[in-house]
Amino acid sequence: MRLGRAAPGRLLELVRLQSGLGLAQRLAALGLVPGARFTLESGGRRGPVLISFQGTRLILGHGMAERIMVRLAGKDAP
Amino acid sequence: MVGARQRTGNYPGVTVAADQGRVRRGAWVFEVVDLPGTYSLLSDSQDERVVRAALLADAFDAVVDVTDASHLERHLYLAVELLELGMPLVIALNLWDRVSVEGARIEVGLLSLLLGVPVVPTSGRSGEGIDRLLAAVGQLCEKRRGELWPLLHVDYGREIERAVGWLGPLAEPCVAAPQCTRWCALNVLEGGGPCLQRCRWCRLPQCPHLCEEAAQSRAQIERRSGEEIGMTLARRRYDYVASLCAQVVTEPARAEPSPSERADRILLSRWLGLPLFGLIMFLVFQLTFTLAQPLVDAMEAGLSGLRRGMASWWSAGSESAWRSLWVDGVLGGVGNVAIFVPNILLLFLCLAVLEQSGYMVRAMFLLDRWLHRLGLPGKGFIPMLIGFGCTVPAMMATRTLASREDRLTTMLVLPLISCSARLPIYTLILSAFFPLTCQAPLLWGIYLTGIVLAVLGARLLRATVFQSPPPPFIMEVPPYRMPPLIELLRQVWERTWAFLKNAGTLILALSVLLWALSVWPRLPTRQLAPLLRERAAARERQDLTGEQRQQLVRELDRTLARIKLEHSLMGRVGQGLAPVFEPLGFDGKITTALLGAFVAKEVLLAQLAVVHSVGHGAESSLTLRESLRQHYTPLQGLCLILFCLIGTPCMATFAIFKQESGTWKWPLLQAAGLTALAYGITLVVYRLGTCLLNL
Numbered sequence: 001m002r003l004g005r006a007a008p009g010r011l012l013e014l015v016r017l018q019s020g021l022g023l024a025q026r027l028a029a030l031g032l033v034p035g036a037r038f039t040l041e042s043g044g045r046r047g048p049v050l051i052s053f054q055g056t057r058l059i060l061g062h063g064m065a066e067r068i069m070v071r072l073a074g075k076d077a078p
Numbered sequence: 079m080v081g082a083r084q085r086t087g088n089y090p091g092v093t094v095a096a097d098q099g100r101v102r103r104g105a106w107v108f109e110v111v112d113l114p115g116t117y118s119l120l121s122d123s124q125d126e127r128v129v130r131a132a133l134l135a136d137a138f139d140a141v142v143d144v145t146d147a148s149h150l151e152r153h154l155y156l157a158v159e160l161l162e163l164g165m166p167l168v169i170a171l172n173l174w175d176r177v178s179v180e181g182a183r184i185e186v187g188l189l190s191l192l193l194g195v196p197v198v199p200t201s202g203r204s205g206e207g208i209d210r211l212l213a214a215v216g217q218l219c220e221k222r223r224g225e226l227w228p229l230l231h232v233d234y235g236r237e238i239e240r241a242v243g244w245l246g247p248l249a250e251p252c253v254a255a256p257q258c259t260r261w262c263a264l265n266v267l268e269g270g271g272p273c274l275q276r277c278r279w280c281r282l283p284q285c286p287h288l289c290e291e292a293a294q295s296r297a298q299i300e301r302r303s304g305e306e307i308g309m310t311l312a313r314r315r316y317d318y319v320a321s322l323c324a325q326v327v328t329e330p331a332r333a334e335p336s337p338s339e340r341a342d343r344i345l346l347s348r349w350l351g352l353p354l355f356g357l358i359m360f361l362v363f364q365l366t367f368t369l370a371q372p373l374v375d376a377m378e379a380g381l382s383g384l385r386r387g388m389a390s391w392w393s394a395g396s397e398s399a400w401r402s403l404w405v406d407g408v409l410g411g412v413g414n415v416a417i418f419v420p421n422i423l424l425l426f427l428c429l430a431v432l433e434q435s436g437y438m439v440r441a442m443f444l445l446d447r448w449l450h451r452l453g454l455p456g457k458g459f460i461p462m463l464i465g466f467g468c469t470v471p472a473m474m475a476t477r478t479l480a481s482r483e484d485r486l487t488t489m490l491v492l493p494l495i496s497c498s499a500r501l502p503i504y505t506l507i508l509s510a511f512f513p514l515t516c517q518a519p520l521l522w523g524i525y526l527t528g529i530v531l532a533v534l535g536a537r538l539l540r541a542t543v544f545q546s547p548p549p550p551f552i553m554e555v556p557p558y559r560m561p562p563l564i565e566l567l568r569q570v571w572e573r574t575w576a577f578l579k580n581a582g583t584l585i586l587a588l589s590v591l592l593w594a595l596s597v598w599p600r601l602p603t604r605q606l607a608p609l610l611r612e613r614a615a616a617r618e619r620q621d622l623t624g625e626q627r628q629q630l631v632r633e634l635d636r637t638l639a640r641i642k643l644e645h646s647l648m649g650r651v652g653q654g655l656a657p658v659f660e661p662l663g664f665d666g667k668i669t670t671a672l673l674g675a676f677v678a679k680e681v682l683l684a685q686l687a688v689v690h691s692v693g694h695g696a697e698s699s700l701t702l703r704e705s706l707r708q709h710y711t712p713l714q715g716l717c718l719i720l721f722c723l724i725g726t727p728c729m730a731t732f733a734i735f736k737q738e739s740g741t742w743k744w745p746l747l748q749a750a751g752l753t754a755l756a757y758g759i760t761l762v763v764y765r766l767g768t769c770l771l772n773l
Binding site: 017024025026027028029030031033034041042043045046047048050052054055056057058059060061062063064 | 117118149151152155156305306308309312313315316319320329339342346347348439442443446447450551552553554555
């Protein structure tokens with residue numbers, strides 16, 4: 001599912017980035033590569049998202065969140 | 079490092095251009111260039127392009143990478159990229175104080191050994207470690223001058239390394255310095271972006287052969303790995319950083335959410351977030367305008383005292399040109415500048431507190447969703463709000479917007495938001511023509527018209543002139559912190575000084591120019607003398623009581639002011655332009671007053687009073703009101719309001735836009751565009767209104 005549509009408060013795993021080179025590299029420079037795990041703190045639904053990742057909290061714009069594919073991870077996994 | 083500390087984070091008030099400074103330590107004098115903060119060199123946002131261009135185009139003796147030591151993993155990526163390029167690097171582990179507070183440990187010596195560069199813990203806040211950092215930079219510059227830099231080799235995996243090994247010799251003739259060969263090979267292999275901008279040694283257009291080979295290798299590698307090669311490179315680089323951090327950083331076990339996270343549960347919550355933001359903005363507005371009012375009043379009182387004092391150097395009623403120049407031209411102009419200072423000081427204080435406490439980023443998070451739909455960036459709200467007070471500080475508040483397109487869009491539509499100087503115009507005209515019950519709804523309507531036009535204007539500009547897609551929006555959320563007072567004050571002072579120096583001088587010059595237009599050419603003596611004689615005679619008349627005499631003198635003074643203005647260039651231009659504005663229902667008097675309103679919107683009323691030979695001010699606005707009612711229809715009044723709302727911004731807005739955009743183009747276009755828009759809308763309203771009333 002898309003990060004922009006996930007429910008807040010869950011542990012998520014990044015599956016894939018649907019985007020051009022620029023965005024992928026920008027995210028990878030922050031360590032957000034496929035396999036990375038983070039918590040969605042709040043946001044989504046047509047707005048930006050706030051994630052908590054390795055002790056840092058990041059805001060990702062809505063456009064970006066729509067292009068990041070994630071799945072539930074850890075104890076939240078189906 | 080240079081003392082003028084830059085703000086942190088890749089958000090508000092970002093270094094728009096590279097800031098420079100000079101610092102002396104012992105025998106060394108350093109020229110320091112401060113570049114915008116960035117996470118990496120290779121992605122394509124505006125900040126990163128600036129940094130890349132600066133780093134690769136200029137030859138620096140040393141590059142200082144200021145990292146956030148409390149999030150080392152995120153910040154070492156850039157250091158690794160710089161070392162791969164062979165930059166003479168010194169790493170500053172900034173926010174060192176926070177590391178110890180959080181209970182983490184970093185093996186500084188080991189990190190330095192592993193990367194082969196000096197690493198210095200610093201705290202920008204307390205200034206701790208800055209001396210050591212400068213010493214390290216100085217030593218590096220001396221030791222390594224003229225030497226080639228050892229490159230950092232990140233292992234990119236068998237296939238990529240093989241391709242790089244093969245492309246390297248092909249790339250060699252294309253690069254001017256041998257240490258760039260590997261970088262260049264990786265770069266062409268990645269195939270993203272124009273290489274020439276990335277490397278000053280590279281002459282790639284001469285090597286089409288290399289690019290073709292690289293494209294083939296890239297296709298092969300991507301087919302096998304199933305991901306873009308840029309992604310693979312970034313991931314490997316990040317893995318390298320992660321393994322470095324695993325060796326040097328010991329993180330404390332974290333079970334509880336931090337105080338900032340707990341605070342954000344309320345401040346960013348779905349139901350409370352926006353109301354709390356509203357409350358904070360209300361406080362900012364109150365502080366900027368209500369609290370500044372006594373200061374503004376005191377300043378005005380001081381200045382008018384000064385004007386009276388200076389005027390007394392000449393005999394009472396003197397018509398000396400020098401008196402008029404100094405008292406009305408220069409001191410009046412100084413007043414036009416000084417009047418903004420209290421607002422600007424307080425606004426910048428509020429903005430600095432919001433920025434430095436860490437709330438600004440969160441406000442953006444809250445607002446982005448809503449403003450995005452209106453075509454405005456998340457932080458566009460703050461300048462808009464400030465715009466209801468005054469457009470000048472509002473334009474300065476757009477510095478908090480990250481992209482130039484966003485800034486220009488917001489600044490271009492800002493004058494449509496009714497500033498407080500326009501309120502007296504609205505209220506006076508409304509009260510002259512409309513019954514009390516209609517006034518409040520009409521006033522709301524006027525404000526709303528401005529807002530709707532601003533939003534439509536922003537959308538239109540976004541869809542036409544500034545089509546570039548919004549920059550990808552990633553932002554680190556810093557923990558809340560108490561803004562350090564000295565830094566706050568220094569920042570506020572710097573920005574206010576910049577206003578005085580740049581926009582202030584332009585406002586002063588324009589004030590004097592407009593003053594000259596309104597007094598020159600002077601009334602010839604043969605016309606002036608009888609009027610002065612009449613006034614002198616009125617003073618001497620014994621058949622009137624003291625009060626009647628004063629009233630007569632005041633009336634004669636007003637007539638004199640009107641005749642002088644009509645005789646001046648401004649009056650003549652106003653009369654000359656009258657036919658142009660006639661379709662809008664404006665006569666020569668209104669046109670002259672509108673010209674004067676370029677000084678400041680509130681001047682319109684004073685000018686109207688002069689051209690109608692009536693008093694103006696708290697005690698006499700009644701007469702201006704009556705005079706307006708006698709001469710014009712309610713529709714004309716409404717059209718005048720509309721024209722004031724939309725039309726030409728005041729000269730202070732013009733000056734500040736010139737300062738903030740750095741060119742004459744945009745302020746000129748704005749002035750022309752808004753005047754044309756005002757003309758069009760007022761014309762339609764007046765014509766339609768006339769037709770409807772005639773039915």
